[in-house]
Amino acid sequence: MTYAKKLTLPATVLTTMMASTAVADPDVLPWSERAIQEDVDIDALAASGRDPLEILLPLGESLFSAKFTTLDGAGRPDATGAIVPTKVRRRSHLAFQRLAGPDANACASCHNEPVTGGAGSFTANVFVSEGFESADFDTIDPQFSNERNTNALQGAGLIELLAREMTAELRAQRKSVLAEARKSGQAEEIDLVSKGVTFGTLTAFPDGTLDVSGLEGIDDDLTLRPFSQKGVFSSLRQFTVNAMNAHHGIQPSERFGSTWTGTDDHDLDGFADEMSPGQISALVAFQATLPAPTRKENLPDVWQEAADKGEKVFADIGCASCHIPALPLDSLVFHDPGPIDTAGTLRQSDMATPLALDLATLDWVQALPRDENGRVLVPLYGDLKRHKIADAANDTFGNELLAQRFVARDVFITAELWGIGSTAPYGHRGDLTTLNEVIRAHGGEATESRKSYETLEEAERQAVIAFLRSLEIAE
Template sequence: MHPKNSFLILFIAAALLGITAAPRWAQSTHPSDIGREVAVPRHLEDDEEFLLPIRKLIEHGQELFTANWTAQEGAGRPLAKGTGAPLSDQTEPLIFPRNFNRISGPDSNSCAGCHNSPFGIPGGGGDIVANVFVLGQRFDFATFDPRDRVPTKSSVNEMSQNITLQDIADSRATVGMFGSGFIEMLARQMTGELQAIRDRIPPGGSAPLVAKGISFGVLSRRADGAWNTLRVEGIPAVSLVSAGASQPPSLVIRPFHQAGKVVSLREFSNNAFNHHHGIQSTERFGRNTDPDGDGFVNEITRADITAVTIFQATMAVPGRVISNDPAVEAAVLLGEQRFQSIGCARCHVPSLLLDNQGWVFTEPNPDNPAGNLQVNEAPTLSVDLTGDNLPSPRLKPDPSGVVHVPAFTDLKVHDMCDGPDDPNQEPLDMNQPPGSMGFFAGNRKFITRKLWGAANEPPYFHHGQFTTMREAILAHGGEGRTARASFQALNHYDQDCIIEFLKTLRVLPPGTRDLIVDEKGRKKKWPPVHPQTAH
């Protein structure tokens, strides 16, 4: 018998005998809680996640996501970096007045402190004030004081070079998690399709890599069986690593982080709780251990991480708001057509298909890296993402048994910069080993931005320094240069129509039932039966 199942059997047996106890989330205040200042007074015990109704699990996940963590429950990491590694200088712990740092972290009290837009929805995007300094967490406490020469302590990098605000980290916009369960499941299915092709390639052979109709180039093997990824495209470097013929590249699609770094919502959450808040999960840091030296153990449980993962995975999907004004309707319709004809849709693919019940989200993700819950370490938890009991609106299977996910992405990474002097290039490459030459060579590759919900989740581009979608279009370089030139070649009205089309792609107000609505929130049929002629 799987050891994790014993808890469930004991619980069921106790229920039959009428001796069940309320789960911790439902218990009343204990006298020892008087005067205690914590954001989450009750955590889930491991395996409780399988006993709660899905709505209660989501509620607990939202409680964790919106919690303003305090020092009385493990917030802060006095002796640990945001990477989880020990401080470079243990003699200067991250305690007041060094307990928060906007660049190296901890940098926030709550996940929802940054993820809250639009409508104040927990899990949404964020203003540029909420930008995250990705990779800044490899420093203890950023100060830029040139007198401090300890590498990755405060002022010099792994190569003992002075760092500046411009090159210590990659400044990234906070993106929303709307529809993210569908995105993770698309990535899992695409990974499976690519791996199936890989596993059929004999020594000396090659094969085109195609998943969901998206081309990822060609994977080859030499006569000795060694793998050649030189013609593979759109897959992050970390998924192309091979240590020999018997260890093929994983080809894992990584749909989270704007450079395609993170496999799953669970990995994203484990990383973020430690980086941003100093809250260390048991599955990453161990039970009854205190690696960050704050005097607290078991700060967030495996069951808690499952809850916050399910909360994010079941967030409502974005939809469209299209005005009933005939002039606007005509412009939107033409804008959709031009979006296709000038090549935007080659990368911003309007819809990808989930089949074979791929809309049933399961935990854990089979591709989770070490330090995150693995398959067979706990029972599988499943949630039907199309269920009516989840936040609306929802995607539904069509009559052929597939779910169309209209995210406007291909989940590939693309070079989006016009050479090394393009100001959109990032100073660091998070998909290379920290401190390596490749790491410091910078990054020009970004996952195709999901456009669903884009219109009311500004700012734009990976760095969030553009206030309009037009600016973002005109900044497309590298592999996006041709589409940019085609946009610029359009007359002004046609350009405006593309913008008007993009303005319809919105996160809908909470409780909206339909995916396409008019300006008053009423269900709208689109495209119209008798479209207006654009002028």
């Protein structure tokens, strides 16, 4: 059984969940079966001048691996797994079940290959659907729920920082074209580009209205949402709050507490305020600092030669137009809450000062390459953009029947390929066992690149596989 790690920290920053009493409380004894035992006062931490990572990382790692129990509030008898607090119409007779969740005892139950925070095998698949009225599904039929394989979280902090900077740049371009339209008195159009990635066009009119029909791969609000296979979650904080309810039945107070629901026990399981903002921040810090994937070292000469050739072929056939090898990042300061966190998550306006996690202090970040302007080059092999990757001729990736957050069922965000050599199986459902299969499954906007791959000589195709297999999550 896993327990939260005890930390020796100032009482103003770290507190035990249960108030001390004159009588020994079994919940705070060393053999307690409660996994959530420590909390962090993030307002006090932000004001203390101490490095937040020193405080948050041990607790975040402990919470990520902890096996939650009913003493922590695990299970949600009267709540659904939806991201918006909603009630079930009828209670399930099962406290825990796989199809609608809670479907994991710990975050690390699914995010564990090849290391904690990594991906998951097909047996760790989750079922995602809003489920606004039911928590008692008994079918995997895709008309009721979308089945998804577990994504790796390594490098997630850098991914979110890139998304924040790109969102800010695109919104600045929107502001610019609106000002130009007001000044000229006529419609003005702008090509939206950030870090070399194009997001279509935006047309502004003198009255301040916008024509967003030319946008590509991004929502109308110009917010990049880099998490989940569909690209619908804007931050690790939002992702974490969602997952705690959907997969563990633990309701974070910042969304399910009295401020938004009028009660501190939304799911009526007898446990109030089951996870605090400080504990969510600890989980966010742990995920945000997971080392970025790297490349295999000391490969046999034959493999290294093939990988070098395969990287060039990968670019030549057009794969690198979406799976961009690296994007430049200006700032390594990860603020939590972030600038895009909104209602349902803790917001920057909810704190006197947000936490500032300086990722530049991490050894693995210092080892990343930089461009001529000193910007860190994040080797993600992605573009943080959504694309249509299925069509009538090749609908492997179009097998979902439910749209998610208004994203069409055949549209997915470009998967970051860093670490892909460590994260089989492949595809959003995890039902493709080889890299060759997943490449050949591409349709829609990726059709021409797929066809180019299929027409390669076998040695060249094997070189592409050798290159992709060299991108790993270090153990």
